[in-house]
Amino acid sequence: MKILICLSIIACKLTRFGLRLLGRGGTDFPGKVALRLSQDVLGVMAQNVTTVIVTGTNGKTTSSRMLEQCFRAAGLDFFSNKSGANLLSGITTEFAMNSTITGRCRKKYALIECDEAAFRTVSRHLGARCVLVTNVFRDQLDRYGEITHTLESIRIGLKNSPSATICLNADDSLSASLSDTLTQPVVFYGVETEIYHERAAEVSDAPYCIRCKGEYEYDYVTYGHLGGFRCRSCGYSRPAASVAVTAVLATTPDDSRVLIRAGENTVEARINLPGGYNIYNACGTVAAAGVMGIPLETSVQALSDFECGFGRMEKFRIHDVDVRMILVKNPAGCNQVLNFLSNIETPATFVVCLNDRAADGTDISWIWDVDFEKLLDMGDRLARLYVSGVRAYDMALRFQYAGIPMEKINVIQDPIALMETATTQGDPVYIMPTYTAMLDLRDRIAKNYGFKNFWE
Amino acid sequence: MELKICHLYPDILNLYGDRGNIICLEKRARWRGLDVSTTGVSVGETADFTAFDLFFIGGGQDFEQAVLLRDLAAGKGKEIKAAAHDGKVFLAICGGYQILGTSYRTWDGDQFDFIGAMDIHTIGSRERMIGNFIYQCPPENSGARVVGFENHSGKTYLGPDVSPLGTVLKGHGNNGEDGSEGARSKNIFATYSHGPLLPKNPVLADFILQTAIRQKDPGFVPEPLDDLYEKLANDSMAERLLI
Numbered sequence: 001m002k003i004l005i006c007l008s009i010i011a012c013k014l015t016r017f018g019l020r021l022l023g024r025g026g027t028d029f030p031g032k033v034a035l036r037l038s039q040d041v042l043g044v045m046a047q048n049v050t051t052v053i054v055t056g057t058n059g060k061t062t063s064s065r066m067l068e069q070c071f072r073a074a075g076l077d078f079f080s081n082k083s084g085a086n087l088l089s090g091i092t093t094e095f096a097m098n099s100t101i102t103g104r105c106r107k108k109y110a111l112i113e114c115d116e117a118a119f120r121t122v123s124r125h126l127g128a129r130c131v132l133v134t135n136v137f138r139d140q141l142d143r144y145g146e147i148t149h150t151l152e153s154i155r156i157g158l159k160n161s162p163s164a165t166i167c168l169n170a171d172d173s174l175s176a177s178l179s180d181t182l183t184q185p186v187v188f189y190g191v192e193t194e195i196y197h198e199r200a201a202e203v204s205d206a207p208y209c210i211r212c213k214g215e216y217e218y219d220y221v222t223y224g225h226l227g228g229f230r231c232r233s234c235g236y237s238r239p240a241a242s243v244a245v246t247a248v249l250a251t252t253p254d255d256s257r258v259l260i261r262a263g264e265n266t267v268e269a270r271i272n273l274p275g276g277y278n279i280y281n282a283c284g285t286v287a288a289a290g291v292m293g294i295p296l297e298t299s300v301q302a303l304s305d306f307e308c309g310f311g312r313m314e315k316f317r318i319h320d321v322d323v324r325m326i327l328v329k330n331p332a333g334c335n336q337v338l339n340f341l342s343n344i345e346t347p348a349t350f351v352v353c354l355n356d357r358a359a360d361g362t363d364i365s366w367i368w369d370v371d372f373e374k375l376l377d378m379g380d381r382l383a384r385l386y387v388s389g390v391r392a393y394d395m396a397l398r399f400q401y402a403g404i405p406m407e408k409i410n411v412i413q414d415p416i417a418l419m420e421t422a423t424t425q426g427d428p429v430y431i432m433p434t435y436t437a438m439l440d441l442r443d444r445i446a447k448n449y450g451f452k453n454f455w456e
Numbered sequence: 457m458e459l460k461i462c463h464l465y466p467d468i469l470n471l472y473g474d475r476g477n478i479i480c481l482e483k484r485a486r487w488r489g490l491d492v493s494t495t496g497v498s499v500g501e502t503a504d505f506t507a508f509d510l511f512f513i514g515g516g517q518d519f520e521q522a523v524l525l526r527d528l529a530a531g532k533g534k535e536i537k538a539a540a541h542d543g544k545v546f547l548a549i550c551g552g553y554q555i556l557g558t559s560y561r562t563w564d565g566d567q568f569d570f571i572g573a574m575d576i577h578t579i580g581s582r583e584r585m586i587g588n589f590i591y592q593c594p595p596e597n598s599g600a601r602v603v604g605f606e607n608h609s610g611k612t613y614l615g616p617d618v619s620p621l622g623t624v625l626k627g628h629g630n631n632g633e634d635g636s637e638g639a640r641s642k643n644i645f646a647t648y649s650h651g652p653l654l655p656k657n658p659v660l661a662d663f664i665l666q667t668a669i670r671q672k673d674p675g676f677v678p679e680p681l682d683d684l685y686e687k688l689a690n691d692s693m694a695e696r697l698l699i
Contacts, residue, residue: 141472142587146518147517203467203470204467207468208468208519208523362587362605363605363607364605365472365473365652366472367652368474368475368655369470369472391689393685393689394656396685396689397686398476398655401476401479401480
């Protein structure tokens with residue numbers, strides 16, 4: 001068996017080397033090759049590594065990057081699956097690249113972002129020390145099915161992680177309910193205050209109690225179905241959070257300042273990433289970092305030094321204009337982006353790129369659940385709007401029906417023409433692409449304007 | 457003139473973009489100078505159903521179905537059935553379509569009785585019928601070539617007095633067997649084209665609007681609109697599916 005493990009790892013490394021020579025990312029396929037040769041390869045490589053897994057619907061990548069910054073600040077010897085390859089094969093690739101050919105990992109820690117549907121399988125191999133669940137929202141029904149399926153998948157994954165401390169979002173009635181069946185230690189984290197003065201009008205993904213189907217009432221709502229919930233019938237309510245944001249002091253287009261309480265300590269933190277949903281990502285990060293023994297001060301410092309990438313509020317500068325790329329993939333996430341964008345005080349150019357490939361979700365119906373009508377509040381601060389992608393006309397139609405004046409809506413299909421036009425209007429540009437649209441666009445931006453490729 | 461829309465169970469039957477249909481109906485009515493009001497009627501709420509011109513009922517998740525069936529059994533089911541028999545105009549999508557039928561039998565044999573506003577019934581299967589699809593409506597059901605997205609495991613079969621809304625050109629439709637898609641019974645328009653059916657199918661949208669308004673104003677004809685992006689969105693999907 002040992003020889004098969006070695007062969008599997010060697011094949012993985014060689015495939016990756018070959019793909020890189022061809023100028024490809026090779027984040028996923030080498031892992032597939034390895035798993036074809038040995039199903040046990042991931043488990044063997046993960047044996048002597050202390051692993052943290054981040055899963056959930058929204059915020060996985062950002063939380064992982066924040067946690068990575070904490071690990072770095074704490075001087076931990078770790079690796080992570082950086083480029084969003086978060087399925088079994090991608091995770092296997094990353095482990096193999098950090099292992100010797102006998103399957104011994106060269107790092108002490110692994111920080112693994114894991115797709116919520118893949119988590120049930122991946123978890124079996126990893127024996128995680130800590131699992132951070134960000135939240136559960138409706139996402140890509142064509143792929144994940146109903147929200148309760150996602151929840152069950154995560155439940156199984158947590159069961160497969162008996163040595164882990166589980167960090168759960170106290171404000172999310174769905175994922176907080178996972179604690180019902182857990183025997184491991186649980187750390188709840190949450191936000192104990194409203195975040196926005198005005199929020200997008202949202203459809204709640206969880207209006208009825210996950211335990212008894214009674215109706216929830218809320219002391220406060222942060223966004224979506226998150227907040228201080230309580231079931232009128234069975235009394236299921238938001239659990240007390242041991243890591244909590246107790247106040248939001250300021251929010252700007254560049255950052256947020258908050259008070260975070262962890263145990264007995266409360267400290268001020270500057271989160272170097274705008275958007276209310278990133279306050280949650282920061283809070284979950286502090287909770288998971290705490291589980292890993294990283295001091296609060298170190299985590300807080302890391303949050304202020306943190307810079308995200310890979311299409312999550314990622315910044316470019318093109319033709320002397322600031323460009324921010326913000327991945328959108330489901331109504332809850334997109335509404336949070338709009339909450340952020342509609343609070344921008346200077347005129348801006350918006351770009352939306354809508355694709356419907358498998359990784360985006362083949363069903364684009366969700367754009368009608370997003371409160372794009374909220375953009376009307378911006379008036380002339382929304383200077384112009386470009387739409388692109390495979391389903392550009394559907395997107396244009398959505399904006400038209402949201403009441404955006406037709407003369408502001410422009411369809412440009414060619415990505416370079418799109419970037420050139422958007423960045424030569426003088427205003428900052430905010431691009432909202434779906435997943436594969438982001439990959440396409442980043443690739444074109446990298447080639448055309450000389451930025452790094454995503455796997456670098 | 458005011459168009460009065462009733463949105464049934466907007467907080468439960470709202471699976472992915474169903475409200476796009478309400479937005480579309482409201483806008484297209486207002487663009488023709490009509491007043492529009494939309495009233496949501498959900499669990500535990502009552503309303504005078506005779507006062508509405510157009511009912512919309514969307515799709516939902518299995519999780520909330522028990523809440524829904526309890527509420528229907530408590531009286532709303534009968535009222536909905538009566539409104540449909542009176543010739544009120546309904547647009548019913550996916551789960552909403554199934555619920556207007558007589559029953560649903562799961563693949564492992566459980567049977568649920570539904571509203572029975574039309575003679576159709578659904579049998580659960582273990583495979584999902586999922587993906588973009590396209591169907592052609594006959595002239596009496598608008599004549600539209602409808603593009604949409606279907607995602608259902610229930611197979612629906614029509615009784616003798618119910619005609620299909622259209623004929624499948626590409627995709628599964630009602631049951632993946634007989635080429636039929638959706639149902640038309642009196643003024644019920646029902647389809648598996650889930651989520652935002654109407655925005656990129658303006659011919660069907662206007663036909664439903666017209667049918668609803670003619671209940672009050674028999675001579676009503678909606679003014680033609682430009683429909684630039686509507687047509688482009690419809691054509692680009694039709695091209696993708698039919699080539």
